Amino acid sequence: MRALQAEGVKTIFGYPGGSIMPVYDALFDYTRGEKKCFDHILVRHEQGATHAAEGYARVSGEVGVALVTSGPGVTNTLTGIADAMLDSTPIVVIAGQVPISALGTDAFQEVDLVGVSQPISKWSYQIRRAEDVSWAVSRAFYIARTGRPGPVVLDFAKNAQVEEIEYNPQKVDFIRSYVPYPKLNAESVRQAAELINSAKKPLALVGQGVELGNAQAELKAFLEKADIPAGRTMLGLSALPSNHPLNVGMLGMHGNYAVNLKEQECDVLIAIGMRFSDRVTGNLKTYAKQAKIIHLDIDHSEIDKNVKTDVAVIADCKESLPAITALLNKNNHQEWRDSFKPLDEQERIKVIEPAIHPKEGPLLMGEVVNAVAEQAPDDTVLVTDVGQNQLFATRYFKYHHKRSICTSGGLGTMGYGMPAAIGATFGAPNRTVCCFMGDGGFQMCIEELGTIMEQKAPVKMIVMNNHYLGNVRQWQDMFWLRRKSFTKMMNPDYSQIAKGYGIAYEAVGDRQDLAAAVRRMLSTDGPFILECQIKEEDNVLPMTPPGMDIDKMMLEI
């Protein structure tokens, strides 16, 4: 407990069980009375604990903590650990383990946690004796939060939990084999600046690295000095405000039309804290071949992984961006930036207007997101589940404030939304948290409604119910001869579910009622479920089909 306290932990998401009982017993005293220093949030399933820790970490910039028992307790966290690994989210999962005397005996609730978690975590370690607790906890937090953040797993043998020793605080802030912040190379900075200065059509791609490095201001200064238009990845959406004049939208498969086409026309492409995911690049063989590529990343292993770079600047972008900016000429790329406009206009007419301001027919996801975005406070945190709800929400929400988005980008974890939103309400207690889910994802971690009820966590849940697993259905329609194999879903009566949990609920199906319903949701204290009856077979557009050239983006089907 004191080791956790020493790391500044305030909130723990967890679920007790046999092998973690000694820790829970100690925790009891630290969550009440004089000794109180932690809030413990009892989740309803361990997967929820990890996603909540992720949501907490994403909005607060602190390390999220999940505490679970051995065996099934911890295998339930693996999805969250893998999710945090792919999305570089700092969490520490502390799991009970059978006593070392029982290890390897197939003891009750024994699982080889280090073995199963190693490939999906940044570091995974078994604490076998009490003397190691302080060191291991400090090392875990140090590794989780520094460099490129990620999940760390501590496998805490029960004997080490009960052994009594003198508390000997240890602080790990150096590991000789681990270089979290590579030294900035002046030559690569010079080369990058030179390329950017010579560019006629520069384009920046902004990723979550900017948020993780807390370099939002440095990014703005960089873009503004050289007048560089910037697209953002899904996880980087709030690194640059939506209304910034140099923001040209979201990248990738369902991103904005102009920026995806312009990736294939720019002469210098500057990737900042992003990893050229296949969802961003489409076909790598044809991706941005005409451009010189500059890649700024803290993680050396990202360089040349997917896209070959001409100049790699391996460092924290908080450091590399100002260093490059200092060498940039003030520039004006008005003509280049203006060339985005006709394409933006095409997208606006063909896609955006029909999606957010439809004249007739059933409700659409785009207009629901737009209605919430119009009324929600500027510093609202957007949380999404995965699927069409995520794509519409990320496209049409507005970002004004840094660290405003929680979504499962890399792993694409359905069920992520609700628990992550719970975590976000604890990580940013003064901000509104809006969570968009489909009917599929809502039901995948629906048990966390219990956590919301108990904690009165003020999550505004917008359930976009189209009675389908919509994104898969869209792919079936487009690529699988419209054979809708098991994507239609029979749904429960959500009003009854809300009633059972005592959570405020409203359903909306008519366009003219939407704005008022959203207003009531946002003005209600505490949690709220707004169930929107959505058109059954709507499609997310524009879209670049998987594996296609990124500029083969379709505005209509």
Added chain:
Amino acid sequence: MKKEEKKLYTLLVYSENVAGILNQVTAVFTRRQVNIESLNVSASSIPGVHKYTITAWSDEDQIKKIVRQIEKKIDVVKATCFTDEQLFIRESGLYKLATEKVLENPEISRTIRRFDAHIIEVNPTYTIVMKFGLTEDIISLFRALDPFGCVLQYTRSGRIAVTRGMQEQVSAFLEERENNMQ
């Protein structure tokens, strides 16, 4: 695009001496479906640091990615890859021969001498022959002995290697790290 040609690369990986590193290192290969041809692990000249010598067939692009992903593991100190020209390489082979056959046929002893191998143990049942050299030398000796019908057992070690360069990169790296603890 022409597919890059595959070559045999040797990776030298230095890690802290903690449990589970080998698993993490081999997992990087498994994930990319690259077979490890040979593997040798031993304590290095630096106290507390283990050295892995791994060979694998790959192309330059892929092997670089593998090296970076191995080096990214928290307790891996350094990972580098080399082609054969950049290294001094040795492997060893052990051959267990039937003593009776060796005595019957003097050609067997001549072959052993011709290959510059050593007899390290003789008893009435078997004779142990050892050979140091490059992979091909060791395999060639086996191929030469095998037709005599005298080989009871044969095994070849993993490769060990030292670099031809002057600098000891790993100690220099560790020294630099210790000097400016970040």
